[in-house]
Amino acid sequence: MILATGVVWLTIFVLSVFVGIEVISKVSSTLHTPLMSGANAIHGIILLGAILVTGTTDNNLALVVGLIAIVLASVNMVGGFVVTDRMLQMFSRRKPAQKPALPQKDESTGGAA
């Protein structure tokens, strides 16, 4: 017996709803903001959809609109993860509070974009 396609999608959706609620049910109020920001970055995965739609179109107007969507989606995804990491850095830095700020390790020696 093979499940109907629509039912498969519905199953994934319903299970994801439960998982989504379950995994964050024990969050402390201290972490509400980073959690919201991290979740915000995850829906930046619309970038994948934007790439797929844009990369399969032949219409010039659609191409332009698709490229705009890609720019917006990458701002959402990349910016979201970076800003969340910046917030969380503030939390983890509390241990070496006595020492002066450590020199930041900088790997990017310029160039290749």
Added chain:
Amino acid sequence: MPVWIQLVYLACGICFILALKGLSGPKTARNGNILGAIAAVVACVTPFFWADLHLKHVPLIIVAIAIGTVGGVYGARTVQMTQMPQMVALFNGVGGGAAALVALLELHDIVEAGGHESWFNLAATAFTIAVGSVSFAGSCVTFAKLQELMTSRPVVFPGLPVLFGGSLVAAVVLAVLLVNDPQMWTGIVLALVGLLVGLLLVLPVGGADVPIVISLLNAFTGLTVAAGGYVLSNVLLLIGGTLVGASGTFLTLLMARAMGRSVTNILFGALKGGSTLGAGEASDRPVKSVNPEDAAIMLGYADRVIIVPGYGLAVAQAQHTLRELVDVLGEKGAQVDYAIHPVAGRMPGHMNVLLAEAQVPYEQLREMDQINGDFKDADVVLVVGANDVVNPAAKTTPGAPIYGMPILNADEARQIIFMKRSMRPGFAGIENELLFDEKTSLLFGDAKDSMGKLLNAVKAL
């Protein structure tokens, strides 16, 4: 779709679940976020290695990704920690906008192909277009409110409920039209109506409630992305979007509960009217002001001091001086704690981030439930740049916009020192009775400036 791509999607979906799980615990949060980022990047790279897809316009796509990445990283790294909530709102909005555009493009393909699609697929397309636009416009308004590009007070005008209801009905009608007869113009008008709904949804929300709206719009965008995943037959979009939609909705309810408000009250409270308490009323009532030297004596000889930090502290960048002051008081033998209201700052947990930035030891940060019983034993409460979170109107004045919000019981302390720039009301826009209490002394001035003077005066004791 090749099996290996489907397996990659599955792995990325699992990583998203683990990322959310990680983000909800303090020790695992950073790794969780990094895991989510890796999964997202891997997923977005797969189309370039999917040979049968024959991905076109690859150079243009890469340029577009690069532009977005540079913009996102620049925004995320340069934003002041105090302005971070509006940055999150903006990131959320552009995500919603992107989803709406993707759905419009998909509609374009459907129309080109003759419009033969299942009604459910078309309904999901309509949902993505409409709710994505709502999220985009709503997030732009929240950004403008938090950035103070516009008033943070609720904006209500006669006819707003009618206009809002009308545009909701119009959106539903257009969606039904789109399902029956897929046409490009219907989709575009639906997007425009969605923008209007988003605008009207957020305009009447008061500034203090905006963070909850950000969280709600975040959940909206998640559901939009999930619907987009269905339209594009992409499992990962469905999983990721649904996870965010579900957890975002739940988080919104948690935040609303922390503020003692219901979500419907936050969204539509201003429409019912009657919440315009104290618009500048009685702000020339007499208050007791104090100079830094006298405040220093009150603090210097206290055994138990509680600091109530607020957004104004962070704006003035006075948190480092405050930490020095607390250190000095500690050396003098006083027991000093910071009382952190759940929504101190602009978002839940925002104040913890700001104080952690100033390297305040985590142990001194006490949450509201832990410390509220201690206020009656406190000799001095020092309120720095906070206002609404100690406003007794939340307990005593039904009808006040913040009525029902749990507050810090600063009014129970023996003495209260308020550091304030002016008599201007707090973000909720209402008068604070505590300022006129006979136990209260006001130390006027810029928080950083006053804090420096106070620190020197305490050291000189």
